[in-house]
Amino acid sequence: MSYEKVLQAKSVIIGTKQTMRALKQNLIREVIIAQDADLLLTAHVAETARELEVPITYVDSMRMLGKACDIDVGAATVAIKK
Numbered sequence: 001m002s003y004e005k006v007l008q009a010k011s012v013i014i015g016t017k018q019t020m021r022a023l024k025q026n027l028i029r030e031v032i033i034a035q036d037a038d039l040l041l042t043a044h045v046a047e048t049a050r051e052l053e054v055p056i057t058y059v060d061s062m063r064m065l066g067k068a069c070d071i072d073v074g075a076a077t078v079a080i081k082k
Contacts, residue, residue, distance in 0.1 A: 002032050002057045002058075002059045003059060003064055003065065003068040004068075005030070005032070005057070005080065006032060006065065006068040006069060006078055006080070007068050009080045009081075010081075011080075011081040012069060012078050012079065012080055013027075013028070013078065013079040013081060014066075014069050014071065014075050014078050015075065015076070015077065016041050016042065016044075016045055016076055016077045018079075019031060019045055019077045019078070019079040020044065020045060020048060022079050022081070023045070023048050023049060023052060023054065023079065024048070026052070027079075027081055027082060028049075028054050028079045028080065028081060028082065029054070029055075029080050029081060029082045030054065030055045030056075030057060030079070030080045031045060031046075031049045031054055031055070031056050031057070031077060031078075031079050031080075032056075032057050032058075032059055032077065032078040032079070032080070033045065033046060033056060033057070033058050033059070033076070034058075034059055034060070034061060034062040034065045034074070034075065034076050034077070035058050035059065035060055035061075036060065036061055036062055037074075037076035037077070038076070041076050041077075042076055042077055061074075062075055062076055065078055
């Protein structure tokens with residue numbers, strides 16, 4: 001499951017703005033997007049990742065994605081660095 005990918009990753013970027021910035025800098029190996037996040041927040045990340053041919057994985061819960069990142073709030077998007 002993708003939560004384990006986040007837990008095992010050496011370096012992750014948490015949050016939509018930071019993920020977008022890192023995608024544009026070609027620093028990302030994979031993007032994880034929570035399906036229960038607001039589509040307005042995640043649509044641009046998904047579109048940019050597709051354009052740059054970065055794999056996208058969807059998970060069910062923002063809360064669980066945040067927990068996998070060891071933060072106390074939910075995370076809409078997380079990027080795994082190269």
